[in-house]
Amino acid sequence: MxxxxxxxxxxxxxxxxxxxxxxxxxxxxxxxxxxxxxxxxxxxxxxxxxxxxxxxxxxxxxxxxxxxxxxxxxxxxxxxxxxxxxxxxxxxxxxxxxxxxxxxxxxxxxxxxxxxxxxxxxxxxxxxxxxxxxxxxxxxxxxxxxxxxxxxxxxxxxxxxxxxxxxxxxxxxxxxxxxxxxxxxxxxxxxxxxxxxxxxGELAFNHTASDTRHASAVSFNNGFNIVFAGNLGTVQALDTVLDAAEQIKEHADINIVLIGSGSLTTWLESEIRRRNLRNVSMPGRFPVEAMPSILGQASALLVSLCRDPIISKTIPSKIQVYLAAGKPIIASLDGEGARVVEESGAGIGCSAGNSTALAHAILKLHALPTNELELMGRKGIEYYQQHFxxxxxxxxxxxxxxxxxxxxxxxxxxxxxx
Missing domain, CATH: 3.40.50.2000 (Glycogen Phosphorylase B;)
Structure with missing residues (x-):
């Protein structure tokens, strides 16, 4: 053919x-x-x-x-x-x-x-x-x-x-x-x-030996590291993520890491400085081959979209990546993407565009014992193998x-x- x-x-x-x-x-x-x-x-x-x-x-x-x-x-x-x-x-x-x-x-x-x-x-x-x-x-x-x-x-x-x-x-x-x-x-x-x-999903996650060259370039703190990876644009509702980060600043061991680039990169960097958000970092963009080892260092993975009935019909491609990574997922979105995360049992969700609900979801996941977090990760991998x-x-x-x-x-x- x-x-x-x-x-x-x-x-x-x-x-x-x-x-x-x-x-x-x-x-x-x-x-x-x-x-x-x-x-x-x-x-x-x-x-x-x-x-x-x-x-x-x-x-x-x-x-x-x-x-x-x-x-x-x-x-x-x-x-x-x-x-x-x-x-x-x-x-x-x-x-x-x-x-x-x-x-x-x-x-x-x-x-x-x-x-x-x-x-x-x-x-x-x-x-x-x-x-x-x-x-x-x-x-x-x-x-x-x-x-x-x-x-x-x-x-x-x-x-x-x-x-x-x-x-x-x-x-x-x-x-x-x-x-x-x-x-x-x-x-x-x-x-x-x-x-x-x-x-x-991405083929890089099908290989046990991933590219580790860029893993050390991401400076993860000793704590609960929540990683967002992908396009940094308006549809991703990153203002909601910053608002949630501001609400959980007193939890010094929780860090949000924004990996990627996009139309809001400069704005995000400016807002992080203006708000003095020491719990948010932006290490930059990395090749697909490096993502398994980078995401493997995360405590949890974050996906977010803006609140819109049309946007809610899509499944962000990062969900497939996150499921394959075998880490718990925090889903700040509505519709199809939220359905996949809920159906897989791989994480917890909250409504799109709601920073308070996102902050609560982060704290809820942070409070779970290690064995429950690991179970979410395993369920994610199983769902990925069956569907993506x-x-x-x-x-x-x-x-x-x-x-x-x-x-x-x-x-x-x-x-x-x-």
């Missing part, structure tokens, strides 16, 4: 689609990648690449990556993102057929992160290559634009909804990363079949592809499997 993985973001940028491509290769798919020139998250084209370049390289895992020109996102302002997104749509649609000339594919697999418009180019390529198109929906559009405040104009939101509906109806299969997405996607998808396919293990999900993904290509009449829009 020849699969073209289609994604604006790809290695050496750090995204889950990198490992999904590797896992597909491992289960027998012949993988090729079409992507842009890497520039995320800093907005500058990576060293060794050029924004205007058409290039090809062989990944160490044995598949070819084709790259088309891409305008860097810059400082991720609205104008910069618009041209960044538009450039990939145009490059992949106009130059993509040239770089892929003479190659045949059974299926085009679209990683449906921002920009959602990239799927238009994938559908165009699918027509040219006579290949099925599968879109893996990672965000709800236009709902997520409205929820984050990125777009408020109702006319623009309606236009986006129309484009999304066109994409869904012209795809051959839609995969959704959260059960909470299904009703919204169904309303726009027409007769296109929909399947629930969650984001897998990468090889298992890669096999399931290949089965979806095979069934679609075989045109199984049972594979219909009504056949939404959980």
């Amino acid at each position: 020849k699969v073209l993985v289609f994604s604006q973001y790809f290695w050496p940028e750090s995204f889950r689609i990198n490992e999904v491509a590797e896992s597909l290769q491992a289960v027998g798919c012949e993988v090729t990648v079409l992507t842009g020139q890497p520039n995320y998250p800093h907005g500058k084209t990576f060293e060794g690449y050029r924004a205007s370049q058409i290039s090809q390289e062989m990944h160490a895992k044995g598949y070819i990556i084709h790259r088309v020109p891409l305008i860097p996102r810059g400082k991720a302002k609205a104008v910069g993102l618009f041209f960044n997104y538009l450039s990939f749509v145009l490059s992949s649609a106009l130059i993509g057929p040239f770089v892929l000339r003479g190659q045949k594919f059974d299926l085009i697999f679209v990683c449906g992160m921002s920009p959602f418009t990239q799927s238009v180019s994938a559908i165009w390529l699918g027509k040219l290559k006579k290949a099925k198109v599968v879109v893996w929906v990672q965000d709800l559009w236009p709902e997520s634009l409205e929820a984050t405040g990125f777009v408020k104009n109702k006319t623009v939101l309606s236009a986006v909804a129309a484009v999304v509906s066109w994409i869904y109806r012209h795809s051959d299969l839609l995969l959704v990363q959260s059960k909470g997405f299904i009703s919204s996607v169904q309303n726009k998808a027409g007769s296109t079949p929909i399947k629930y396919h969650p984001n897998p 293990e990468p090889a298992m999900l890669a096999r399931r993904l290949r089965e979806y592809f095979s069934t679609l290509l075989a045109s199984d009449p049972s594979f219909t829009a009504k056949d939404v499997k959980f």
Whole structure:
């Protein structure tokens, strides 16, 4: 089975689609990648690449990556993102057929992160290559634009909804990363079949020997260390985390460690200094390979999202990472993510955006005996193996592809499997 993985973001940028491509290769798919020139998250084209370049390289895992020109996102302002997104749509649609000339594919697999418009180019390529198109929906559009405040104009939101509906109806299969997405996607998808396919965990957690080179760079204090790892942005409700940290300052042995980077990095550093929060530290961003050893030093792991009915439908990818790490989880969120943590028995939760409830949850976990904390960790690993293990999900993904290509009449829009 020849699969073209289609994604604006790809290695050496750090995204889950990198490992999904590797896992597909491992289960027998012949993988090729079409992507842009890497520039995320800093907005500058990576060293060794050029924004205007058409290039090809062989990944160490044995598949070819084709790259088309891409305008860097810059400082991720609205104008910069618009041209960044538009450039990939145009490059992949106009130059993509040239770089892929003479190659045949059974299926085009679209990683449906921002920009959602990239799927238009994938559908165009699918027509040219006579290949099925599968879109893996990672965000709800236009709902997520409205929820984050990125777009408020109702006319623009309606236009986006129309484009999304066109994409869904012209795809051959839609995969959704959260059960909470299904009703919204169904309303726009027409007769296109929909399947629930969650984001897998990270392959680094499948290996007993992890990369320990960066573990010593994180200065954990002798105490109860709560680690938040990932994007430091507005959706993650980090103001709530700081407010909770302020409420538990008198508990000198409790420390909150924010690992990662994002649009709020500078603001967070400023707020920590202004509030004199000595119980909060920001050691920086580290590669995926280092995370097992870093998270392994934590006493508990924290996931938080802002309070919004649309945001509550998503499952943050860090939940899979946390479950695999085998540490108790504190979940300051609503909806699907909270359901996973509660269902797994791997931690305790509280409502999103409620700093007092988060402070109480931290103190409750802190007060538990070691054996109960260890039990939560073991339950997390068990749940991860059953629901998010990468090889298992890669096999399931290949089965979806095979069934679609075989045109199984049972594979219909009504056949939404959980």
